[in-house]
Amino acid sequence: MNRVLVLGGSIRAKASNRGMILEMASEVSDVAEYQDVVRERLSSTVLCNSEIIAGAALVGARLSGVHVDYFPLCHLFPQKDRRLFDLMVEGDDSALAQLDTLDIDEDALNELLAALDASQGVVLATPVYFGDRSSVANKFLQLATVRERVLNKVYGVVSVGAKRNGGQETCNIFSLYEMLHQGTFGVGNGMPTSQYGGTAVGGDLGKVVADEWGLATALGTGERVGQVSRMVTKGLQSPVEAKTNVVFLLAMDTKAGKLKTHIDSLIAEAGSTLDGVEFSAINLVEHDIYRCLGCKSCPRDGDTECDHPQCIIRNPDDYLETARGKLLGADGVIVCGINPSDIGDLVTRYQVFTERMRSVRRNNYELSNTLFAGLCYHDFSATINPIHSLKVMVSYIRHNTVMHKPIELFEYDGALLDSGAKGVAGFCEAASILAAGKTQVDIPKTTYRAYGEGGGYAQDESSQD
Numbered sequence: 269m270n271r272v273l274v275l276g277g278s279i280r281a282k283a284s285n286r287g288m289i290l291e292m293a294s295e296v297s298d299v300a301e302y303q304d305v306v307r308e309r310l311s312s313t314v315l316c317n318s319e320i321i322a323g324a325a326l327v328g329a330r331l332s333g334v335h336v337d338y339f340p341l342c343h344l345f346p347q348k349d350r351r352l353f354d355l356m357v358e359g360d361d362s363a364l365a366q367l368d369t370l371d372i373d374e375d376a377l378n379e380l381l382a383a384l385d386a387s388q389g390v391v392l393a394t395p396v397y398f399g400d401r402s403s404v405a406n407k408f409l410q411l412a413t414v415r416e417r418v419l420n421k422v423y424g425v426v427s428v429g430a431k432r433n434g435g436q437e438t439c440n441i442f443s444l445y446e447m448l449h450q451g452t453f454g455v456g457n458g459m460p461t462s463q464y465g466g467t468a469v470g471g472d473l474g475k476v477v478a479d480e481w482g483l484a485t486a487l488g489t490g491e492r493v494g495q496v497s498r499m500v501t502k503g504l505q506s507p508v509e510a511k512t513n514v515v516f517l518l519a520m521d522t523k524a525g526k527l528k529t530h531i532d533s534l535i536a537e538a539g540s541t542l543d544g545v546e547f548s549a550i551n552l553v554e555h556d557i558y559r560c561l562g563c564k565s566c567p568r569d570g571d572t573e574c575d576h577p578q579c580i581i582r583n584p585d586d587y588l589e590t591a592r593g594k595l596l597g598a599d600g601v602i603v604c605g606i607n608p609s610d611i612g613d614l615v616t617r618y619q620v621f622t623e624r625m626r627s628v629r630r631n632n633y634e635l636s637n638t639l640f641a642g643l644c645y646h647d648f649s650a651t652i653n654p655i656h657s658l659k660v661m662v663s664y665i666r667h668n669t670v671m672h673k674p675i676e677l678f679e680y681d682g683a684l685l686d687s688g689a690k691g692v693a694g695f696c697e698a699a700s701i702l703a704a705g706k707t708q709v710d711i712p713k714t715t716y717r718a719y720g721e722g723g724g725y726a727q728d729e730s731s732q733d
């Protein structure tokens with residue numbers, strides 16, 4: 269059976285709490301029950317907030333049908349005074365000073381590596397420090413031995429900050445994006461919000477237990493990592509014969525069509541070397557796409573034939589429906605952009621297309637578990653569109669998709685430094701793994717529900733989400 273490893277990223281976590289956190293997560297089947305168990309423990313013991321959100325992620329992973337494991341990253345650091353190891357008791361912050369945070373304990377590192385090797389999914393549970401992960405959590409991402417071992421693992425992140433909007437999302441997005449570059453499959457928190465992982469609020473030790481919504485996002489992240497890791501494992505074990513459909517979605521171009529010319533040659537090159545892949549392209553630049561009206565009934569119960577008098581989906585001049593049809597048949601989608609030196613040279617449909625994808629999301633997450641990545645053709649040092657691939661991850665993960673490593677191309681002095689063929693080949697391999705796995709793992713269907721102002725669980729009809 270698959271295993272998901274949850275990593276605790278707080279310096280306030282206790283190595284001696286490992287068993288307790290796993291035990292708490294093994295007893296419950298939803299957020300309310302988990303809160304009860306944590307509250308009971310808090311009456312007699314100290315738990316930091318990251319330990320609590322880690323536990324919620326463990327619950328979610330367990331419910332997705334995988335084994336779970338937990339490792340507090342502070343355990344990597346040796347104790348200056350071993351006798352103080354278990355003296356990190358209630359309120360005794362002074363014991364933390366006994367951690368030698370500059371060195372790594374080799375035994376603990378080997379323990380972490382063994383746990384990592386035994387896992388197909390990883391969730392990082394970290395406090396938010398200045399809108400980013402803690403330095404303890406960062407250690408995990410920076411260890412070269414760790415980086416070599418995460419290829420084809422599924423990665424998600426949950427974070428807790430003292431404030432609402434304290435940087436939980438930036439924290440999550442940073443490590444998600446960085447881990448894509450290490451060959452992981454990146455996922456968010458799934459339903460109901462499909463954002464960037466767990467985002468919880470809690471300042472003083474244990475306070476996050478009150479944040480039902482934040483704990484639900486952490487649970488959702490664990491569940492999502494568990495589900496997708498089952499697909500990836502199946503896909504690796506039992507590939508299928510069917511061809512993998514990979515779509516290049518050209519969301520912008522230069523007036524002279526520089527991106528299209530390059531994508532055409534990439535498709536020709538990749539098509540001749542990658543037997544099992546069927547390539548196609550959607551060139552949005554050649555079509556009109558109307559702006560999203562933010563209509564609250566869009567689309568109606570999966571029926572895109574909405575009777576709203578102004579429904580742009582039905583407008584024959586609007587290209588969204590045609591593009592949607594092509595995307596629904598894809599196993600993988602590469603959203604291509606360009607970063608030219610001259611803004612006057614840019615023709616873009618990216619933003620308007622991305623906002624119109626709201627109807628696809630609201631149509632019960634039609635693109636769930638499709639592999640996505642950004643590709644950007646940069647003029648060296650151009651500043652018009654420098655973060656295209658990051659934007660692609662942020663917007664398209666909200667469709668409950670799975671994200672993969674971006675492909676960045678740089679032209680310098682008229683010469684393209686790398687064609688991107690290797691990146692495309694890596695993407696195609698990942699898309700075929702996921703496509704094969706999807707057919708072999710039974711995952712509950714996702715039903716769209718709008719969530720907006722209010723933050724509660726009840727459906728809010730006026731939601732713009």
Ligand SMILES: Cc1cc2nc3c(=O)[nH]c(=O)nc-3n(C[C@H](O)[C@H](O)[C@H](O)COP(=O)(O)O)c2cc1C
Pocket residue numbers: 278279280281316317318319394395396397398399400428429430431432433434435470471472473474
């Ligand atoms: C150095 C430092 C930086 C922090 N930066 C932020 C921040 O940017 N946003 C935020 O909401 N909370 C911030 N916090 C608060 C912690 O994220 C918060 O207390 C968290 O619950 C701690 O998790 P823990 O109990 O697992 O250690 C910061 C705390 C520290 C110590």
